[in-house]
Amino acid sequence: MTWNKNRAEKVVRNYNNLWIVAMGSLETFKMFVNGKWVDSENGSTFESINPSIGKSWALIPEATANDVNNAVEAAYKAFNKGEWSKITPTQRGKYLRKLGDLLAEKSEKLGKIESIDTGKLLKETRWQAKYIAEYFHYYAGLADKIEGSTLPIDKPDMYAFNVREPLGVVAAIVPWNSQLFLVAVKIGPALAAGNTVVLKASEHASAAMLEFGKVIEEAGFPPGVVNIISGHGDPCGKTLTTHPLVHRISFTGGPATARHVIRNSAENFAEVSLELGGKSPFIVFEDADIESAVNGSIAGIFGASGQSCVAGSRLYLQESIADDFLDRMTLLAANIKLGDPLLDETQMGPLATLGQIKLIESEISNAKNQGAKILHGGNKPSNMNEGWFFEPTIVDCSDQKLKIVDTELFGPVLSVLRFKTEEEVIQLANDTKYGLAAGVFTKNSARSLRITKALRAGIVWVNTYRVVSPIAPFGGYKDSGYGRESGMQAIHDYTRIKTVWINTSDEPMSNPFQMR
Numbered sequence: 001m002t003w004n005k006n007r008a009e010k011v012v013r014n015y016n017n018l019w020i021v022a023m024g025s026l027e028t029f030k031m032f033v034n035g036k037w038v039d040s041e042n043g044s045t046f047e048s049i050n051p052s053i054g055k056s057w058a059l060i061p062e063a064t065a066n067d068v069n070n071a072v073e074a075a076y077k078a079f080n081k082g083e084w085s086k087i088t089p090t091q092r093g094k095y096l097r098k099l100g101d102l103l104a105e106k107s108e109k110l111g112k113i114e115s116i117d118t119g120k121l122l123k124e125t126r127w128q129a130k131y132i133a134e135y136f137h138y139y140a141g142l143a144d145k146i147e148g149s150t151l152p153i154d155k156p157d158m159y160a161f162n163v164r165e166p167l168g169v170v171a172a173i174v175p176w177n178s179q180l181f182l183v184a185v186k187i188g189p190a191l192a193a194g195n196t197v198v199l200k201a202s203e204h205a206s207a208a209m210l211e212f213g214k215v216i217e218e219a220g221f222p223p224g225v226v227n228i229i230s231g232h233g234d235p236c237g238k239t240l241t242t243h244p245l246v247h248r249i250s251f252t253g254g255p256a257t258a259r260h261v262i263r264n265s266a267e268n269f270a271e272v273s274l275e276l277g278g279k280s281p282f283i284v285f286e287d288a289d290i291e292s293a294v295n296g297s298i299a300g301i302f303g304a305s306g307q308s309c310v311a312g313s314r315l316y317l318q319e320s321i322a323d324d325f326l327d328r329m330t331l332l333a334a335n336i337k338l339g340d341p342l343l344d345e346t347q348m349g350p351l352a353t354l355g356q357i358k359l360i361e362s363e364i365s366n367a368k369n370q371g372a373k374i375l376h377g378g379n380k381p382s383n384m385n386e387g388w389f390f391e392p393t394i395v396d397c398s399d400q401k402l403k404i405v406d407t408e409l410f411g412p413v414l415s416v417l418r419f420k421t422e423e424e425v426i427q428l429a430n431d432t433k434y435g436l437a438a439g440v441f442t443k444n445s446a447r448s449l450r451i452t453k454a455l456r457a458g459i460v461w462v463n464t465y466r467v468v469s470p471i472a473p474f475g476g477y478k479d480s481g482y483g484r485e486s487g488m489q490a491i492h493d494y495t496r497i498k499t500v501w502i503n504t505s506d507e508p509m510s511n512p513f514q515m516r
Ligand code: TXE
Pocket: 173, 174, 175, 176, 177, 200, 201, 202, 203, 204, 231, 232, 233, 234, 236, 237, 238, 241, 252, 253, 254, 255, 257, 258, 260, 261, 264, 275, 276, 277, 308, 309, 356, 408, 409, 410
């Protein structure tokens, strides 16, 4: 990020050397292509908005189709001809280890930029920026453990084996809600396996990802191995996902855009993985530790202001404990402190886009018309004039069929439903188009095993929620997408198998047209 004091007309805040300007002068960011910092070829930019104040704070380059071509061609050249194509897997691991070490040092600055750009709490972005070092260290260790196999082949005089090879250029499309975390999840395994990458930032928040290019530069990756571009779906995302030199697409975003991405991949036959969010059930049985479940549910839906793909946005309470549970929950929700995400005392920041607030308002109004009761929240806070804040909201839904129950709102809105039996709640929890995550609170371990088996979700948490690790695969069922990120599985998804046959006989091959 560059800062020029002379350009500033109105400075509104200064947090430890990170100045934020409200009007007149904006921070500028550049794209990172082929090891160089570049603007868009025609100089076009778009403004990034600080959702805490609802005003522009940064200028982001708008990549043209040509800019995208340059990035993909640089990645292709690095994959085919450059230093990266010649180094050993162990050396690739060393680059990743260095990247992880540098990230741990730079977490404060990267975290602040992400917080300003998205409204996510600095407490969380700072921690995430530090924790993602673990992802790079994990994949650094795996880089030289990608093994092939010898095949017990059924032909005499033949020796056959498999090797796992990288795919080539990976297009990694990252949304705004967890920029740095999702960068690590995607490029860690992609680079460990020997691919090169073009990262596309979201038009809603790109700054932290572009800043991340400085860490790539300092880690010394050869030019073209990691390229970072910014821009809208069209032309930037479209050109990238249809590009003939792209062989793998890793997409995180919404299902509607994912359908475009799948269609785009028909142009280049790129392999695709999709992580598309959800409407995750959070189930509490009467034998659960209620205090722990209330805290888990609050964290599951109001953490990151509900802008999390795994938000536990459908709460299922066994009837006998429902009223007491909701009393405790609404009391806690009423005390959540909304405010500036950079301050330590703030517990919930704003939403990242105005569009989300509009969607939430419209769905809450629909739900009320369909008979739902608002137990807490439901509005923009009356005492906050600027910024895109929304109250933590708890909606008591009389019926699973209410539209709000199966609509991802990506905000701090919880739908509550009651159940009588285990069979009933399994049916209700699975009655959704999504299938990313689920939470179950019970002290009965046999039941927890029965339920985890029955739930149609890619991740099930028992007596905990929202825990992630580089070691644990992450991904969904149904409309929540396909493919898995993290863990050894991700390495498999960024490689393909080559089969090699060797004839070990000294006899020449016979003429196929002379039958013996
Ligand atoms: O996502 P989009 P948006 C959900 C959430 C949210 C909704 C829309 O419900 O409210 O999706 O969010 C790029 N070819 N999630 O608008 O549109 C686009 O530029 C290639 C859940 O942010 O899916 C951006 O970089 N790329 C989710 C990226 O796709 C294209 C996180 C995501 O944009 C493109 C975010 C095209 N034709 C939203 N068009 C999660 N899984 O956590 C757009 N893009």
